[in-house]
Every structure is written in C-alpha cells, then in structure tokens.
Amino acid sequence: MIIKMPENAKFILDTMHKAGFEAYIVGGCVRDALLGREPMDWDITTNALPEDTKKLFRRTIDTGIEHGTVTVMMGKEGYEVTTYRIDGKYEDSRHPSEVTFTKNLTEDMRRRDFTINAMAYNDEEGLIDRFGGVEDLEKKLIRCVGNAHERFSEDALRIMRAVRFSAQLDYEIEEETKEAIKELAPTLKKISAERIQVELIKLLESDHPEKFMDLYDLGITKVVLPEFDACMETEQNNPHHLYDVGTHIVKSLSYVKSDKVLRLAMLLHDIGKPLTKTNDDNNICHFHGHAQLGAKMAEDIFRRLKFDRDTMDRVCNLIKYHDDRFPAEPRSVRRAMNRVGVEDFTLLLDVKYADTMAQSSYYQKEKLQALKDIRVLYDKIKKENDCVTLKQLAVGGKDLICLGIAPGRQIGDILNAMLSDVIDEPAHNTKEYLLEPERLKNVFMKEHEQGEDHEKESSDN
Known part of the structure; x- marks a missing residue:
C-alpha cells in the first residue's frame, strides 16, 4: 500500500531517516489518504527529540515543545513534527499533567483517540496499523483505541469528536465506545465553550448533519x-x-x-x-x-x-x-x-x-x-435595482441639510419615510420627486407631529 504525500512531507521524513531517526506521517492524514480524501494537514511523528528536530531544519517554530511538538516550516507551509510520547495523568479531562517521551511507536499510538486515527506510514515500511484502523475503516466504525472509558476520561472532548467523525465519515459508533460516551458525557462540562463550539460546527457542516441526533441519544446535548x-x-x-x-x-x-x-x-x-x-x-x-x-x-x-x-x-x-x-x-x-x-x-x-x-x-x-x-x-x-435600502435612496442627509433641515433625528425619520414611499413605488426614487417642495413639507410636518406625539407619550408615562 502506497500513500502519495506532498514533496515537503516526504523531504522531512527523508531528512530524519538520513539522520538515523524514525519518522512517519500519522493520524488524520493517513486515514484520509486511505479513504481517497485530500488531507488538510500532514502531521509527522518521530522518535527524535524536539531539539534533534530543530537541528535538522533551518526554520522551526516551538508550537508545543513542552508536549514534543515542533512545526517545521517549508516555505509558507508548516508541518507539525511530534516526538513519540506517553501522556501522564489527565487531571482536567483535557490535558495531561505531564508527558514522557518514548522511543516506541506503539506506545505513542496507544494514547490516540480512535483506531482510524492511530495509523502511521512511511514509504520504507508502508502502513503501520497496530490497533485495527483499516478494519474499522472497512466496517465504517468509530472505535476507541484500547479502553473507551480510559480514552474519554483522558480527554472529554473526544466524546464530541466521536460524533463529529461519525457525521463527517457517515460511520457508526462502536457499542463499547457508545456506552462510554453515555456514561462520561457529563464530563464535557469541564471542556471550554470554544472547543465545544468548534466540534459542533464541524458536525453541522458535515455531509450528515442528521447525526446531530446522536448528540441527544448519547446524552451530550443535555450538557452542551x-x-x-x-x-x-x-x-x-x-x-x-x-x-x-x-x-x-x-x-x-x-x-x-x-x-x-x-x-x-x-x-x-x-x-x-x-x-x-x-x-x-x-x-x-x-x-x-x-x-x-x-x-x-x-x-x-x-x-x-x-x-x-x-x-x-x-x-x-x-x-x-x-x-x-x-x-x-x-x-x-x-x-x-x-x-x-x-x-x-x-x-x-x-x-x-x-x-x-x-x-x-x-x-x-x-x-x-x-x-x-x-x-x-x-x-x-x-x-432592476429597485430601492430597498437607504443606501439606494436617491436622496441623502446632505440633500436635506442643504434645504435647511437641521441635522438630527428628524433627518433619519424623513429619509425612512421617503424609503417607505419608494419601496412601495420604485419609480418615485428620484431627487425631483422626493424633494418636491410641497411633498417634502408634508413629509417633514408628518414626522414632526409624530415626534411631538412621542415626546408627549413619554412625559405622560
């Protein structure tokens, strides 16, 4: 099985291999490539430590160096390169309190959310699939890596991500994964509103927004x-x-x-x-x-x-x-x-x-x-460009001021009255018609009287 990756991603992998390190494209880009979709991002995982990665490339950004992530810049494109890691205890249902770097790819893959996102690839070794990701792609299943309860306890946002992936891919959620979601849905209260919003929008914008009903069936809407x-x-x-x-x-x-x-x-x-x-x-x-x-x-x-x-x-x-x-x-x-x-x-x-x-x-x-x-x-x-907004009106505030009408609220009232007229009769949208002295006088007097009535009502109250 061969995955065609961008030249920049291939260059990064080749550079790391020549330096004696392991390196693979990983996660969503592998999944999407296997599905024949165009990946949005090409993330890379490696046994090289962040400082090793930084030495190999001319331009890097420390985007998440405390968690092992360095962004390698290739022209204007950035590629996240992350060191294999084992996450420590999750104390806030979102972030590990600490991470430990490891030299073992399998240990790194074990911490990932779903099997379809826990695959790696490079041209030399081909596809690395140690948790049944390909099988779940074939079965169209969203399944947690390992114990579902543990995966959702580590990061409650994965609960929303499960339904979101289900909607984007039109997959079903595996039963054990589903039961864990039902049990742990209340922990979404610990997740920031911004994160919830992002997942909600991705679900709604998917090709299967009807999957929103799963949020209800699984007890998620009760929280969010x-x-x-x-x-x-x-x-x-x-x-x-x-x-x-x-x-x-x-x-x-x-x-x-x-x-x-x-x-x-x-x-x-x-x-x-x-x-x-x-x-x-x-x-x-x-x-x-x-x-x-x-x-x-x-x-x-x-x-x-x-x-x-x-x-x-x-x-x-x-x-x-x-x-x-x-x-x-x-x-x-x-x-x-x-x-x-x-x-x-x-x-x-x-x-x-x-x-x-x-x-x-x-x-x-x-x-x-x-x-x-x-x-x-x-x-x-x-x-026909019929006038339906003040911007399209043939008359503006300056025209009324030039005729001696004092600036203020009455200018807006008169313009709105004129707009109401031309919305009903588009042919009336000319300066000649709207500024005809007798007609303008009638409009001005009408708006003036309405303004006095409004002030009287306010004082009576």
Missing part, C-alpha cells in the same frame, strides 16, 4: 445544549407538522447546504417553541411568538458557546424572521428585503424552504410554490 432536549420533549399536534420539535429541527438540517450560518439557523430556528406552546379548544398546538423568543434564546446560546458577533447576529436575524409570511408580490418582497436585509434575504428563503420540507404535506406544495415565486421576484428586484 439543554434547550434542544426540551425540543425533543415538545410534541406538535398540528396539521402542518409530522414530528416533535426536536425531530423536525434535525430533519430540517439536511435541507440546507453546508453553510455555518444556515445550519445554525436550522438548528435553532424553533428553539423557542417549548416555551411558547399552547393548545386551543381542539387540542391543536400553537407556538405564537416562538420566532422572536427563539432569536433571544439563540443569542444567549451563542454567548454561552463563545460565538463571534457576526455569526450570532446573522443567525438570530434569520431565526427572528423565519416564520414571517408575506405574499409573492413585488411590494411585499421589497418590504421583506428591507426588513431582513438584502444580504441575508436569500438565506431566509433557504431557511423557509428547509423548514417547509421538514413539515407535513399539508399545504406543502403551495408553500414551496410561493417560495419559488418569491425567488423570481427577488431576482427581478435585484436586476
């Missing part, structure tokens, strides 16, 4: 996303739905493309339903206000998991508007584009499509046709 557990316990007795809220959410994930914002939006679009559920006289379930509450809950979840602001804002925006209903009419579509934002409007349509596809057949064809019609109108509005 308890709001989802409440969704699994919330039935939807409504003609529009087939499933409980949680199952509906998981079904919807597969109907959007592999995109972080879209997959997160689907994961959390109905997160507010458990807290808004009511039943009418016919025992039909309703969830009034779930989108608005869901957006607020999602923001709390994103803060808890340390997400970046841009992702949080975009996803919460989609959740807030995902249940908005508007007819496939130009004026309504323009208003929706203004409300949601032009950048994310097509994503909203993707969310609404996925939501509909994960529902029952009740009025489903009609809903899908309406979405198609809205997309056609959106494309036409974009092509």
Whole structure:
C-alpha cells in the first residue's frame, strides 16, 4: 500500500531517516489518504527529540515543545513534527499533567483517540496499523483505541469528536465506545465553550448533519445544549407538522447546504417553541411568538458557546424572521428585503424552504410554490435595482441639510419615510420627486407631529 504525500512531507521524513531517526506521517492524514480524501494537514511523528528536530531544519517554530511538538516550516507551509510520547495523568479531562517521551511507536499510538486515527506510514515500511484502523475503516466504525472509558476520561472532548467523525465519515459508533460516551458525557462540562463550539460546527457542516441526533441519544446535548432536549420533549399536534420539535429541527438540517450560518439557523430556528406552546379548544398546538423568543434564546446560546458577533447576529436575524409570511408580490418582497436585509434575504428563503420540507404535506406544495415565486421576484428586484435600502435612496442627509433641515433625528425619520414611499413605488426614487417642495413639507410636518406625539407619550408615562 502506497500513500502519495506532498514533496515537503516526504523531504522531512527523508531528512530524519538520513539522520538515523524514525519518522512517519500519522493520524488524520493517513486515514484520509486511505479513504481517497485530500488531507488538510500532514502531521509527522518521530522518535527524535524536539531539539534533534530543530537541528535538522533551518526554520522551526516551538508550537508545543513542552508536549514534543515542533512545526517545521517549508516555505509558507508548516508541518507539525511530534516526538513519540506517553501522556501522564489527565487531571482536567483535557490535558495531561505531564508527558514522557518514548522511543516506541506503539506506545505513542496507544494514547490516540480512535483506531482510524492511530495509523502511521512511511514509504520504507508502508502502513503501520497496530490497533485495527483499516478494519474499522472497512466496517465504517468509530472505535476507541484500547479502553473507551480510559480514552474519554483522558480527554472529554473526544466524546464530541466521536460524533463529529461519525457525521463527517457517515460511520457508526462502536457499542463499547457508545456506552462510554453515555456514561462520561457529563464530563464535557469541564471542556471550554470554544472547543465545544468548534466540534459542533464541524458536525453541522458535515455531509450528515442528521447525526446531530446522536448528540441527544448519547446524552451530550443535555450538557452542551439543554434547550434542544426540551425540543425533543415538545410534541406538535398540528396539521402542518409530522414530528416533535426536536425531530423536525434535525430533519430540517439536511435541507440546507453546508453553510455555518444556515445550519445554525436550522438548528435553532424553533428553539423557542417549548416555551411558547399552547393548545386551543381542539387540542391543536400553537407556538405564537416562538420566532422572536427563539432569536433571544439563540443569542444567549451563542454567548454561552463563545460565538463571534457576526455569526450570532446573522443567525438570530434569520431565526427572528423565519416564520414571517408575506405574499409573492413585488411590494411585499421589497418590504421583506428591507426588513431582513438584502444580504441575508436569500438565506431566509433557504431557511423557509428547509423548514417547509421538514413539515407535513399539508399545504406543502403551495408553500414551496410561493417560495419559488418569491425567488423570481427577488431576482427581478435585484436586476432592476429597485430601492430597498437607504443606501439606494436617491436622496441623502446632505440633500436635506442643504434645504435647511437641521441635522438630527428628524433627518433619519424623513429619509425612512421617503424609503417607505419608494419601496412601495420604485419609480418615485428620484431627487425631483422626493424633494418636491410641497411633498417634502408634508413629509417633514408628518414626522414632526409624530415626534411631538412621542415626546408627549413619554412625559405622560
């Protein structure tokens, strides 16, 4: 069995071999190469000590030298070279308190997480597989190296990684490994939010986001996303739905493309339903206000998991508007584009499509046709450059100031009133029309009166 590796990786191995050291490519790159996938990284393991590695190469970086890792720079590319090691006791369910360097490759491989990640290779010796990695690749199994309870006790993040690899590769998790996950899932509380977030995103962006259900079945969401557990316990007795809220959410994930914002939006679009559920006289379930509450809950979840602001804002925006209903009419579509934002409007349509596809057949064809019609109108509005934002308005604040209107809040109010007009009637988006003296006077007086009414209400309260 021959694995074709990059010239730079081969050069590093050859250099170390000539110096009398053992060296192999190891881990995920071997796994991916055997699967016919393009590896993202080419990691190297060796019996050379870090100081030995540094002597052999002109440019190195001490990326994790206390754990035996030196990054060898080949041009602009970096290759992690790590000394064989035995990990000491894991006191925080994540990092070993100490590491001991070893000269034995098998001992180094024994500390790795899963059999499919515990293989090594070089051209001279071929594939080194001492824990059944090839067999588990053939069986499509995620199995811990050695004792599963020990592997997860060493590093609780491996619990998330097991499900993530299962989703990325479409593999099943081996039974002993699965039982250990169920038992040790609570130890994920010791793992940083940032680490949980990374694994969650990788799972959601995989080709099999439906594997998210494994997180629930194995007791993982109870620790990292308890709001989802409440969704699994919330039935939807409504003609529009087939499933409980949680199952509906998981079904919807597969109907959007592999995109972080879209997959997160689907994961959390109905997160507010458990807290808004009511039943009418016919025992039909309703969830009034779930989108608005869901957006607020999602923001709390994103803060808890340390997400970046841009992702949080975009996803919460989609959740807030995902249940908005508007007819496939130009004026309504323009208003929706203004409300949601032009950048994310097509994503909203993707969310609404996925939501509909994960529902029952009740009025489903009609809903899908309406979405198609809205997309056609959106494309036409974009092509014709109809004004739906203040940036596209033919008039700006400077124009109003030049006419003697004092800077301040009223400028924004007048511009928004003008925008509302041209959204309804695109032909009105000209300076001549918008700045016509009598019309501008009427707009100014209307906004001025509304401002006075607002101040009166505030003082009365």
